[in-house]
Amino acid sequence: MSDAATPTPTARRTAGASSSPLADAWRRLRRRPDTIAAAVVLVFFGLMAAFPTLFTSTSPRTCPIREARTTPQGWGGEHPLGTDALGCDVLATLVHGIRPSLLLAIVVVGVSLLIGVTLGLLAGYYLGWVDYLVSRAVEVFLVIPLLLAALLVLSLFKGVDLGTGTFNVILLPAVVLILFGWMPYARYVRASTLEAKNLDYVTAARSLGASDLRIMGRHVLPNAIGTVTALLPTSVAGVISAEAVLSFLGIGVRPPATSWGIQIEQGSEWVLGGAPHILLAPLICLVATVLALVVLGDALRDALDPRLAA
Amino acid sequence: MGRYILRRAAQAVGTLLLVMFLLHLLTTVAIQLNGNPAQAFFGDKVATPAQVAAVEQRFNLDDPCYDQVGNPCLGPFVERLGQYAQGDFGTNLRGREVSEIVATAAPNTIRLFCVVLVTWLALGMLLGSAAARWRGSPGDHGIRLTSVLIDAFPVFVLLIVYRYVVAVPLNRWAEDTFGENSWPPYWFKPSFDPDHPWATVVVPGILLGLAGSAAFIRLVRASQLDSYQGDHVRTARSKGLTEGRVVVHHVVRNSSVPVVTAVGLTFAEALGGAVITEGLMNIYGMGGVLWEAVRNDDVGLVLGVVTLLAAVTVVVMIVVDIAYALLDPRIRYE
């Protein structure tokens, strides 16, 4: 019995199904209001990351200290969400801080997905020693908890100067999160490959003399990818949260570069100091984003695996 | 059965060796990138010559392989394994034995974990069962939403708010209501008190447990949903058993199997959470030690503790596997 919290990869699709599973899934997705709300939230923050100037004209680096901790003035005011402990505009920081968080999430999930899918596919398809190696590697990386690994790696590599570009700033957290984050994908893909491999049409393709590469790419992978797709939103959410925790520990993105994690960390000081908005603004955004992603992930999973739908 | 356990244990030793090798590789690469091997252990911290010499000797850093980027440095690795085998996990920057530090810190972490475990099981079983039982009801949706919210909320914010906003008034209230020498005021102490280790660890433990409980709630719900659709439940129902009996004997019981497995996996995650909890609540445990070590750039200590914790995790995972095998008759252990 496999881990039941996640959908068991199913080969429910019979050879005679009329439409593709993804189209089915899409139809089911659209019917849920929570999914639509989640999508709207995500599009909103996506826009924010892509076009920050649409949302604020203030620079996050203009921080007159004498205006520190202004309370929120509402839309139309000079500081709609107030200013933080240093006098920087909270809205501007928020809008500009989403980029590193999001970039990190996309890079981490993208790369770990790539590694996980490749290894999982190879292991599940060839079995034997390939499988042995991959399974071992998965086990080894699972043993070291992500946060401990992050602590170790980041303290080991603190002395290595990486520069201050947008990408450089997130490089170290990204490497850690990838290094210790690819295993779930590998496990799921391996499991679904195992199932898909024995399906009739795959056997048929093989007996017709199709190459391994072709079978994997055309027949096995599309079947396996569904499970993993459902994992993606949740994984992105996980990375965004993890970034906040790393920033809190002082080993994530570093100031004056800014991210939601840093804002939350700095704001948490002021909850009692008469300026809760410094914490609340980024916290609400973070929770909203993560929530939206998880809802989307749930919906996606249900859509791809109708058995579990409520 | 005995053979299964043996095989599993042998496998675990292999895993542990590989984990150590992985940690060794990471350290090696860091050293090769950082330049001066011993200095790498101090980051940008300024070390006295004595400290540098100690680190050099400890990790055999005089080995020339540390100057060649890409060289896995197998020689020093073997030597270090020898040291681990003798129970020597190195020292911190000031020369205190890691094993000694861990020995003083571990009991507090274990206390914390007991509380966390109870919280997990209690919340997971209660909410998860309820959600599965009344699947699709508003209650089910509520529980799902709660579990998602718990996941989304950074645990450190929870702890900070508790410590600075909630704890002091609660503590005052408890003192006024129950008297200064009763137990409730101790539950709400804003930080850990070594003289009352259990009482002061309860609330931090519950908070940390709360943070990890979301996974359990979902897990229990999903596995019980599976059970509800299972043949054995249908049979039980058709036999005319009362619904309560069906739920307790055929659904809840079966769902405990994946829960046990998940305890092992989540244990590793909770170790990470302990760093924040212990750091913030001033609990002198393994996490608190790591928290300080990272702040002080004490890589030797971080490395030692992480290695030890990885070993513990491996052991926990075998125990869980064996428990799993005992619990689930479908597992074959040939």
Next chain:
Amino acid sequence: MRQARITTLAAAAAVVALTVAGCTPNDTVEGDGPVTLETWISQDMETLFPGDAGAYDNISVLDVVYDGLVRYDPETTEPYNYVAESIEPNDDNTVWTIKIKPDLTFQNGEPVDADAFARSWNYTADGDNGLYSNYFFGIIEGYDEMQPTTDDDGNITAEGAADELSGLKVTDDLTLEVTLASPFAGFATMLGYTGFFPIAQECLDDVEKCALEPIGNGPFQVTDWQQSQELTAEKWADYTLDETPSYDAIHWTEYAAGETAGWADFKAGDLDLSFPPTAEVESAKNDPELSERYVEKPGASLTYLGFSGYTEGPWNDIEFRKAISMAIDREGIISSLGSGQATPADSWVVPGGVPGGEAGTCEWCVYDPEAAKAALEKAGGWPDGEKLQISLGDDDAEVEYFTAIGNSIEEVLGIPYELNILPSDDYFSTRSAQGFDGMFRNNWFPDYPLNENYLSFYASGEPGAGHWGWYSEDFETKLDEAAAAPSLDESVALYQEAEAILAEEFPTIPFRWSFSATYYSDRLENVILNPFSGAPILRKIDVTA
């Protein structure tokens, strides 16, 4: 049924363990137990060896465990003889005769005599032992011979030739004769510093043990130290000197996160002394009940900015340094970030507390955006596309301060900046290695109350040397002159002239003075702050049960 039982059992076992452990009644004794002062230190304290204690925390513990030759008056900061009977210099302040009070002992019964001091000083002055307070002894003759030689990378190539200071003589049981390497009128003022405390022979025999279980000669005796958790010191029954404490024990709780950690516990009644985190300073101030239990004192520690004078850059132009200084809104930053914990600095020597300290010696330490812009213009502006690097150690509060400083500079002068946060606040060696490029944080915590202590470290000996690559012949001549002055007053006046030269050449920019403040619980009375460490003088506090 089996599986259900196992899970239930596990859960039940844990619950039982919790309740059993949690339900025995508490045995805290009220009233007739020992009266204990509850205070805190930070967790990184690792040693209580006098010669190796450089941090605020060790010093505050050692201050009750050991007694020095002199102690300092909390009001005037002037030293008064404590373990010393008398301290007399010769005419040119080169040879000092120290007489020690008779019949004093260590907590293990060994006598506190001239030997006790000599063995401590020789051990600390020996560079091979690598102790923190080593550099203090550079003033005594024979110090150089005790230092190891190092190559360019800082690796030790040979140990120091001598093991004893040739300038330190024990002339009889209770008399020490100290010959200085050069005249210094303020030598007596230095002697109350932890580095000059005596140690017992038993301590020297096992220094490692002594660092954890100190054998002091002060009013309190360390009875238990659970490193990183807590430290307890109890009153030493055989204490004979007059500063006898009025209560029985001190209990320090060690905190990982520093000061802010203690505040919640203070409010919950578990600590007797604490100061709120920045965010809560206002509300504490406005609390009528709390504000009655509050003491404050201007601190003596200076945070200032230095430049890498040894690298090429606009900062080698004094006009540029002026521009930076006048672009920093000290008032604004401090009132927003460090309310009640700092005051803006406009001098290099702390005003008011220390002999020779005067406010306003820094002409360009006022916030004046217009003048700043003009000065930058005069200096030739800032190179396009470059960022000003500001380096500092890893400390949350300081990162916040320096972000604000950077913002202020960027706003006024349009110079973009980046923070180079090094993973430790221990800067000394990176700084000595001249490893920075741009601006960096400096902090000076005075060791003894004399303006000389704030100035002498600017002497670099030759052009391009020193932490800031700054050298001024006039300045160094003035320092020598001041050290050789016949009386302390004349010496202080000459040091003031040296400060004026510093102000003129402006190698560093004063930023803020520390400001010490403490809230105390209603059990305490007579809480006085040490005028220059800012720590409450624990041995003088009165505690009611």
